[in-house]
Amino acid sequence: MTIRGVIFDWGGTLTPWHDVDLFAQWYAYSEVYDPEHASALAHRLCEGDQQRWRVQRESHGSISTGALDALFLDEGIDINGARHLRALGSYLDFWAPHTYADPDAKDVLAALRHRGYRVGVLSNTMWPRVHHQEVFARDDLDVLIDAAVYSSELEVAKPHAEAFRAILTALDVTAEESVFVGDRLWDDVMGAQQVGMRTIWIPHSQIPAEHVPDGSARPDATAHRLLDVFTIVESWQASAVDS
Numbered sequence: 001m002t003i004r005g006v007i008f009d010w011g012g013t014l015t016p017w018h019d020v021d022l023f024a025q026w027y028a029y030s031e032v033y034d035p036e037h038a039s040a041l042a043h044r045l046c047e048g049d050q051q052r053w054r055v056q057r058e059s060h061g062s063i064s065t066g067a068l069d070a071l072f073l074d075e076g077i078d079i080n081g082a083r084h085l086r087a088l089g090s091y092l093d094f095w096a097p098h099t100y101a102d103p104d105a106k107d108v109l110a111a112l113r114h115r116g117y118r119v120g121v122l123s124n125t126m127w128p129r130v131h132h133q134e135v136f137a138r139d140d141l142d143v144l145i146d147a148a149v150y151s152s153e154l155e156v157a158k159p160h161a162e163a164f165r166a167i168l169t170a171l172d173v174t175a176e177e178s179v180f181v182g183d184r185l186w187d188d189v190m191g192a193q194q195v196g197m198r199t200i201w202i203p204h205s206q207i208p209a210e211h212v213p214d215g216s217a218r219p220d221a222t223a224h225r226l227l228d229v230f231t232i233v234e235s236w237q238a239s240a241v242d243s
């Protein structure tokens with residue numbers, strides 16, 4: 001079967017893995033939103049955030065974290081208020097250094113598209129699409145991505161099969177003619193394999209052990225740098241054409 005689609009995870013795959021202080025992200029928000037009670041608010045937002053990710057993991061992706069707004073609404077925050085929007089700006093500024101694309105990202109996406117592959121992104125994220133689009137546009141990746149699906153817009157998340165089917169549909173390719181590239185053996189590799197996709201693992205992320213309920217998935221290939229993805233896909237394509 002020839003390959004038509006290559007689909008990437010975002011964090012730890014198209015961006016290098018960073019260890020992020022999860023409390024600090026919420027403190028950056030809270031110190032603008034409510035300076036007097038910043039620490040208490042940050043603790044509540046951090047716990048709400050972690051709880052949503054826990055439920056998503058324990059349900060094997062059949063319940064997604066939902067969108068960032070849901071977390072703020074749980075706290076009774078007016079998400080249209082100026083104070084919230086200023087605080088959200090502070091939160092996004094906190095994240096900005098961790099969102100820059102891998103130095104290979106632009107080259108690998110451009111090379112794949114040049115060879116006619118359709119390029120997709122499937123990310124487990126609470127961020128709305130607009131935040132991701134801004135990041136991709138800043139790094140000149142937006143024009144290299146044919147379709148993107150974010151779990152913040154879905155009822156499900158990776159590793160649930162429906163999350164993978166959503167991006168396959170958006171990209172108009174089948175699982176059998178697609179490759180998934182990700183840094184997580186459970187969410188990405190196991191999830192993509194169960195729907196019939198080939199997988200490439202990016203092995204550099206420090207995934208917490210509790211995030212990997214089952215670490216037994218074996219990727220079809222490992223890419224030690226992102227540009228290797230192009231070489232691997234082309235080698236698979238060559239053997240598909242030969243056979």
Ligand SMILES: [Mg+2]
Nearest residue numbers: 009011012183
């Ligand atoms: Mg990832």
